[in-house]
Amino acid sequence: METTLPKISKIEASGMAIMPLISKQFYDFGDASKFTLKVLLGFFTFFTKKPIESKEFLKQCYLLGNKTLVLVLVTGFIMGVVLTLQSRPVLAEFGADSWLPSMVSLSFLREIGPVITALICAGRIGSGIGAEVSSMKVTEQIEAMEVSATNPFRFIVMSRVIACTIVVPLLVVFSDVAGLAGSFVGVNIYDDMSIPLFFIKSFESVGFMDVFPPIIKSVFFGLSIGIVGSYQGYNAGKGTESVGVAANAAFVISSLVVFFIDLIAVQIVTLIHLFA
């Protein structure tokens, strides 16, 4: 008895090869969505349901803020100087150099401050959370918590995500201040402007809608960095190489998510401006 296998076309063969990859992507997306939903629901019970992990939450706030603050301040200051020096010749060409502080402050408050800070946090905090949580997974620390009837999700994930959501907007404020300080230095390299005059010039065009939406936006930046970092760590593989993979994925994905959130936020703010 000779058995013959049914012939399949190249298109069918490539379809059969691609389908598992596509279904894996759908599975991962579903899994990440479930994780995100669990985190969002966790916000409502974190401070109400016992045991309240306040000690771990405060520790995370301190660690995340402390290890990123200097980086954010230095980067913000340098960006302030560079932006001022780059913009000056263009504005001078149109005789509008007196608008320089105002332009820099608007750019910083609306966009540069939140996005640069979020990217630094994605690299520093997001990958840090990814590496730390995945290393806890590899060394069975998460399972040890589960066995001792402790909820590791609340202790590890929720404390870090909430800390991130609070710390990132605060870091954005620090970055904005450092950026304006840098801009003041940049302006004074070629001109001579006093601090009070620089302050008045910087904020004469700044309104509520230039400050409030970016802060709200940075809350979502923090939330997404925390969720992506924790998700990558919590779902890491068993081997030690998963630590590096989780840290890398946490940085890359959270940076992308930051840009997506920024894109959506710009659209929303534009719509508000249109209807206001």
Add this chain to the structure above:
Amino acid sequence: MAVADNKIIMADEINNKVIDVKGLVKSFGTAEILKGIDFHVNKKENLVIIGKSGSGKSVAIKCIVGLVIPDAGQIEVLGKSTVGVSHDALNESRKSIGFLFQSAALYDSMTVRENLEFPLRRMDKPLTQAEINSRIKETLENVGLSDAIDKYPSELSGGMKKRAGLARTLVMRPEIMLYDEPTTGLDSITSNEISRLMLDLKERYNTTSIIITHDMPCARITADRIIVLNEGKIIAEGCFDDLSTASDPFVKSFFVI
């Protein structure tokens, strides 16, 4: 009379069963790890499970504690099922179980004291700080680790880590102890010390234990009864001396030095 005696023994065994596993099946993908195993552990008994790597020993005890969900079978811990129950019910059962992981699984951002404090602070009936301190001190003394109370796991040796892991589980005063390869990665002297410590702690805390190992000196010191697992099935059961003279070549291979 003999029949009556047997009945008494059987009734005693049923009443004494602390862990009862029936028809446990677990697969990962296409690999069937456990193929319907049955075993039980009596009160204050040390049951040692031996077998080759990948024979499903660790999976079996992870099923007992609910870390791995079995595909089929029943597990009862102190008369309560741990399969197909709610998370709260599972956590209730877990409160009477201590689990020593192969790597000790100490929380590396915490000192030894904080590692022991962690489960104590999450107890249903909160303890006072004085009670917590005295319980930590006593448990660390019992495992011979009083000097390392303020050290971080990274500052401990392999044997000390196992002792600290043991202390973290014992501090909750569990009725049942599950040891996942407690002597793996230790030199023979430290391995003997840990084995004797496990035996000593069993007497001190009246615990019932399952010990997963392929370290035969450890099995000899700790076992009241041994189960041999091969390719997801139990192929032999008995005390150390009985199994050491078994005719089955696979069982025999564990006892050959």
